[in-house]
Amino acid sequence: MDGHQTPRVAAVIGDPARHSRSPAIHNAALAATGIEWVFTAFEVPAGGGAAALEAMRVLRLAGLSVTMPLKAEVAEAADVRDDVVEVLGAANCILPLGDGRLRAANTDTDGFVSGLQADAGLEPEGLRVALLGAGGAARAVAWGMAAAGAAEVVLINRTPSKAQAAADIANAAGEAGQPGRVGSMDDIAAADVVVNATSVGMGADTSMPCDPTLLQPGQVAVDLVYEPLETAWLAALRQRGVEAHNGLSMLAYQAAAAFELWTGVEAPVEVMRQAAVADRTG
Ligand SMILES: NC(=O)c1ccc[n+]([C@@H]2O[C@H](COP(=O)([O-])OP(=O)(O)OC[C@H]3O[C@@H](n4cnc5c(N)ncnc54)[C@H](OP(=O)(O)O)[C@@H]3O)[C@@H](O)[C@H]2O)c1
CATH class of the missing domain: 3.40.50.10860 (Leucine Dehydrogenase, chain A, domain 1)
Known part of the structure; x- marks a missing residue:
């Protein structure tokens, strides 16, 4: 300079x-x-x-x-x-x-996709994604995954009307048809990737966004929370043999x-x- x-x-x-x-x-x-x-x-x-x-x-x-x-x-x-x-x-x-x-x-949209590629080596094309939450982070992930070719983006949220709005966003971005829909915890078992995009688990909160026994080894979980780096949900999933990543890569x-x-x-x-x-x- x-x-x-x-x-x-x-x-x-x-x-x-x-x-x-x-x-x-x-x-x-x-x-x-x-x-x-x-x-x-x-x-x-x-x-x-x-x-x-x-x-x-x-x-x-x-x-x-x-x-x-x-x-x-x-x-x-x-x-x-x-x-x-x-x-x-x-x-x-x-x-x-x-x-x-x-x-x-x-840049949150592509940030999630790049993080998933880096952490799990997963390409978005054809993936079935279950998204817990429907706030700003969930909407960015829904857009990013749908635009990158995910086959399905299922929105699961406490407030169903917000889940529909986020599903509409996935459908607006979808390269491969209409990937977005509103779902329930029953959809978790069929997903390739399960994402916690709720604020559950932040800071001192040790509650979990879903029952970890809904996931099995072979599935990939991503918790967008990065404070703490290891949430109670991630720890429980790892104990079950589920591949689990925190929100640091997206950040x-x-x-x-x-x-x-x-x-x-x-x-x-x-x-x-x-x-x-x-x-x-x-
Ligand atoms: N890694 C990264 O780079 C990155 C980037 C952005 C955000 N994040 C993280 O993502 C999380 C969400 O952020 P955001 O900006 O999307 O927040 P937000 O817009 O406030 O949305 C919060 C979401 O969490 C749900 N929720 C909150 N408390 C809940 C509870 N007790 N039980 C069930 N659902 C609950 C809300 O459901 P309702 O709709 O029913 O209220 C809503 O879907 C935060 O932890 C944030 O730190 C990480």
């Missing part, structure tokens, strides 16, 4: 934002690729999404990562929305287009995709994953 220039700034916005692992993940990636930007966190409460995007324009921020509760607000306030953002009504990544306009993207791959959109440089995914783990234990 020229001695007279200050580094460009990128950030995560949300509430809370100070516990976010994004600064650790992105600063590690910036250091590894020799890009002299700084990545920080700004606490922006609900209702502040549009103002944060205005600040991004004025301050010429290089990129924004967006977390709860702002994903819908920034999707609405951006000038240009990717198709997936239009359908999901949520963006987790904002990038400047260079002409003053801001583009809203969603690393969605960040990697955002990094590439902002910088145009290939993301060092493994460095990013390790930074996420180190941030947690450090």
Whole structure:
């Protein structure tokens, strides 16, 4: 960097934002690729999404990562929305287009698919997926798996009306027909991949999103929760001989995709994953 220039700034916005692992993940990636930007966190409460995007324009921020509760607000306030953002009504990544306009993207969708490929070596084509939950994360996974060719995406949720909306999203994305439908716990046994996209099991919560005895060896389970890295559900599944993965890969791959959109440089995914783990234990 020229001695007279200050580094460009990128950030995560949300509430809370100070516990976010994004600064650790992105600063590690910036250091590894020799890009002299700084990545920080700004606490922006609900209702502040549009103002944060205005600040991004004025301050010429290089990129924004967006977390709860702002994903819908920034999707609405951006000038240009990717198709997936239009359908999901949520963006987790904002990038400047260079002409003053801001583009809203969603990298959670491909982040899940890439994580599944990396962790389990599974290609999405033809897979039967059972998704527990129907919130923002479930909708992103439903879109990502359906767009990548999953044969079936069954939505199982406490509130059935939300499950239908998420199934509709899978059908809108489906490359192979109409993969989305609302199901029940009875559908778990027939799935190749079972995903916990509910918030059950986060933090000190030791309850489980479904009875682990519904799964058998040969099936793959993914818990999107990454705090803790080993939820009670994952531990019980592993004890039964079920291949079980946590949400760290989705976290690393969605960040990697955002990094590439902002910088145009290939993301060092493994460095990013390790930074996420180190941030947690450090
Ligand atoms: N690994 C990653 O990169 C990544 C990315 C995004 C999110 N996540 C994780 O994914 C989880 C969900 O996030 P989100 O943004 O989708 O949250 P959200 O939009 O608030 O959705 C929460 C979902 O959990 C369900 N739920 C909550 N409490 C429940 C309970 N006691 N019993 C049954 N269902 C319950 C809700 O059901 P109702 O519809 O009935 O309320 C809803 O389907 C969180 O743990 C989050 O940390 C991980």
